[in-house]
Amino acid sequence: MGGKVVTISSGKGGVGKTTATANLGISLASLGKKVVVIDADIGLRNLDVIMGLENRIVYDLVDIVEGRSKLRQAMIKHKKFDRLFLIPAAQTRDKMAVSPDDMVKLTDELREDFDYVLIDSPAGIERGFRNALEPADEVLIVTNPEVSSVRDADRIIGLIEAADKGPGRLIINRLKTDLVKKGEMLSSEDVYDILGLTIIGIIPEDELVLSASNSGIPVTLNTQSKAGLAFNNVARRVAGEDVPFMKLDDSPGIFQRLVGLLNGR
Amino acid sequence: MTNLLSRLFGRARKGSGATAKDRLRFVLQHDRINLPPERMEEMKREILAVIVKYLVVDKDRVEIDLEQRDRTHSKLVAEIPVAINTPSSAHNEGAKPALAGEEAQAKAANNGADAEENEADAKPAEKQKPQAAKDEKAEEREKDKPPEESKSKAD
Numbered sequence: 518m519g520g521k522v523v524t525i526s527s528g529k530g531g532v533g534k535t536t537a538t539a540n541l542g543i544s545l546a547s548l549g550k551k552v553v554v555i556d557a558d559i560g561l562r563n564l565d566v567i568m569g570l571e572n573r574i575v576y577d578l579v580d581i582v583e584g585r586s587k588l589r590q591a592m593i594k595h596k597k598f599d600r601l602f603l604i605p606a607a608q609t610r611d612k613m614a615v616s617p618d619d620m621v622k623l624t625d626e627l628r629e630d631f632d633y634v635l636i637d638s639p640a641g642i643e644r645g646f647r648n649a650l651e652p653a654d655e656v657l658i659v660t661n662p663e664v665s666s667v668r669d670a671d672r673i674i675g676l677i678e679a680a681d682k683g684p685g686r687l688i689i690n691r692l693k694t695d696l697v698k699k700g701e702m703l704s705s706e707d708v709y710d711i712l713g714l715t716i717i718g719i720i721p722e723d724e725l726v727l728s729a730s731n732s733g734i735p736v737t738l739n740t741q742s743k744a745g746l747a748f749n750n751v752a753r754r755v756a757g758e759d760v761p762f763m764k765l766d767d768s769p770g771i772f773q774r775l776v777g778l779l780n781g782r
Numbered sequence: 783m784t785n786l787l788s789r790l791f792g793r794a795r796k797g798s799g800a801t802a803k804d805r806l807r808f809v810l811q812h813d814r815i816n817l818p819p820e821r822m823e824e825m826k827r828e829i830l831a832v833i834v835k836y837l838v839v840d841k842d843r844v845e846i847d848l849e850q851r852d853r854t855h856s857k858l859v860a861e862i863p864v865a866i867n868t869p870s871s872a873h874n875e876g877a878k879p880a881l882a883g884e885e886a887q888a889k890a891a892n893n894g895a896d897a898e899e900n901e902a903d904a905k906p907a908e909k910q911k912p913q914a915a916k917d918e919k920a921e922e923r924e925k926d927k928p929p930e931e932s933k934s935k936a937d
């Protein structure tokens with residue numbers, strides 16, 4: 518069946534789905550994998566700017582689905598990695614222009630040529646989320662250590678399981694270790710206790726993420742960035758590598774336990 | 783001073799992170815079974831209202847809680863302390879006159895619960911035996927009436 522389709526989802530908006538998708542795409546490509554990233558957030562196109570590819574767009578996802586463009590024509594090759602491609606979202610259409618079946622057909626074609634197809638899911642639990650979920654072999658759920666984000670994550674975890682796409686793995690993003698130490702933020706262990714999903718990545722809050730999106734060069738290409746390193750670790754875990762969790766001055770015991778959990782899978 | 787104390791004991795003090803965790807646990811419990819907290823309280827009141835028609839209940843020690851092992855396994859666990867053979871159990875009789883339909887319904891619910899309880903009791907129920915026997919008698923007495931009532935209701 519070829520490549521693997523990995524959907525990045527969250528329920529709540531603004532938690533880091535697009536950031537995660539861009540960085541996983543880059544990291545997997547730098548590991549030598551052939552990767553295509555799809556922006557499924559139709560009407561709110563963003564993955565293109567985060568990856569610095571906005572000025573190369575000719576066709577988009579809806580053009581492919583409606584037959585105005587061949588798949589290859591719409592795929593934009595990354596400037597630095599010639600194994601990495603982007604399929605941008607349409608900016609002036611709405612989510613109903615694409616169906617879950619369209620996404621399955623599209624990804625089935627892509628699986629033949631690529632190792633990974635990453636889908637950046639829109640926020641919400643409606644059509645856009647369904648489009649992103651339907652073709653998924655695995656779902657990565659991004660959450661921030663914060664009540665509304667964790668609550669929404671729980672909601673979509675339920676939907677993902679109901680659609681037989683579960684259990685999925687968690688990316689905890691924007692963890693502020695100083696606040697966790699003071700007891701003023703949920704720790705990754707707390708989030709694990711509440712949601713009960715395996716954690717595939719813990720990404721610290723990092724100002725360099727903003728600089729990266731300003732410049733269109735994903736943070737994982739910045740070797741100074743802890744968030745970048747953490748995203749790179751997630752990519753290696755996606756690729757099946759057994760990577761220990763990096764020390765974030767969070768409660769130390771947890772990392773060992775999580776590694777154990779990951780090994781158990 | 784308070785500042786120093788809270789610095790010293792800062793770790794033991796409950797930070798907002800712990801509050802967030804408690805609040806999330808609570809809200810997710812209700813999200814997952816799709817029953818908001820107020821409706822849950824309403825249900826508990828209704829359950830109790832049925833039980834006190836038949837038994838004298840120590841209302842202050844009643845506990846009906848949702849236990850959740852994970853996202854897909856929830857159970858409602860009730861602990862309802864019942865007074866044993868005190869003079870005030872005359873209250874039972876006092877509670878009798880109810881609408882026929884209502885009582886038949888209450889009876890049905892009660893039977894369901896008893897069936898399960900008997901199964902559970904079947905093994906280690908030594909201590910509770912006298913009470914169980916009494917309950918069964920009480921039940922027998924009850925059994926004579928409601929079928930007729932529910933029949934008349936069906937008509």
Ligand SMILES: Nc1ncnc2c1ncn2[C@@H]1O[C@H](COP(=O)(O)OP(=O)(O)O)[C@@H](O)[C@H]1O
Pocket residue numbers: 527529530531532533534535536537690691692720721722723724726727730744
């Ligand atoms: N680890 C992080 N540290 C700091 N800022 C972050 C981090 N992850 C994401 N952000 C910021 O959060 C905002 C939302 O991220 P985005 O990926 O667009 O979320 P989503 O796609 O889920 O809506 C962006 O401004 C992004 O720069």
Ligand SMILES: [Mg+2]
Pocket residue numbers: 534535536558563638639
């Ligand atoms: Mg986004």
